Amino acid sequence: MTSARCWDEFERTCSALASPELIRLLTEIDDNGAIPPRGLARTFPDLSPHQLRHATAQAHTLGLVRPRQGLSLTESGTQLAGVYEEAARWARAHDYPRVTSTFVTRVRATLQLLGSADVSGRRPERNGEVGLVVSVEDGESLTGPRTAVESWIAGHGGAALTSAEALDGARQAA
Numbered sequence: 001m002t003s004a005r006c007w008d009e010f011e012r013t014c015s016a017l018a019s020p021e022l023i024r025l026l027t028e029i030d031d032n033g034a035i036p037p038r039g040l041a042r043t044f045p046d047l048s049p050h051q052l053r054h055a056t057a058q059a060h061t062l063g064l065v066r067p068r069q070g071l072s073l074t075e076s077g078t079q080l081a082g083v084y085e086e087a088a089r090w091a092r093a094h095d096y097p098r099v100t101s102t103f104v105t106r107v108r109a110t111l112q113l114l115g116s117a118d119v120s121g122r123r124p125e126r127n128g129e130v131g132l133v134v135s136v137e138d139g140e141s142l143t144g145p146r147t148a149v150e151s152w153i154a155g156h157g158g159a160a161l162t163s164a165e166a167l168d169g170a171r172q173a174a
Contacts, residue, residue: 013153014115016062018108021047021055023084026064026073027103030081034070063156076156086148087111094141110145 017023028043029035035043040052047055059065064077073081084107091097091106101109 010149010153011115014111014149016058017080017083017149018111018115019055019058020104020108021051022058022064023104023107025055025059025071026077026081027084029065029071029073030078034068034072036070037067039070076152079152079155083145083148083152087114087145090142090145110142111149114142114146114149 024044024047040056041049044052056065056071059071059077060067062076063074064080065071066074087110088103088106091101091110096113097105097109
């Protein structure tokens with residue numbers, strides 16, 4: 001991904017996929033199977049109804065889940081769960097963003113880092129929201145997560161980006 005258009009698509013996709021509720025929803029289904037009808041509130045008792053609606057709407061819009069005998073992952077959703085695991089693996093290996101972080105925090109911080117700056121290794125990069133510095137070596141080692149995201153975009157990103165923009169537009173109109 002070298003052109004400005006491709007980088008812009010990559011950046012927006014990373015941003016759309018970094019929602020904590022979306023990360024939790026997909027990894028829960030990936031780890032434990034379909035969530036039964038009306039089972040979201042029991043599965044995520046700490047999330048508000050609004051957060052649950054937003055996460056499921058985003059997952060539906062991006063084509064990541066299908067409602068059939070509960071909420072289950074599509075092929076795209078399963079592959080994205082693999083991207084999340086790759087991002088968390090990198091973050092764990094580099095103690096990013098901290099030595100002790102949750103899975104969701106690690107995935108989100110890694111996606112934000114990937115989407116926020118050129119982490120090609122020329123200089124330490126700063127994650128804008130959290131303000132954490134990544135060393136040159138750590139920036140160079142982001143190849144695994146970057147490749148995973150790029151592969152997911154190549155297979156599913158065009159539709160995902162269009163859907164993510166539609167979801168953002170609907171959210172802003174509400």
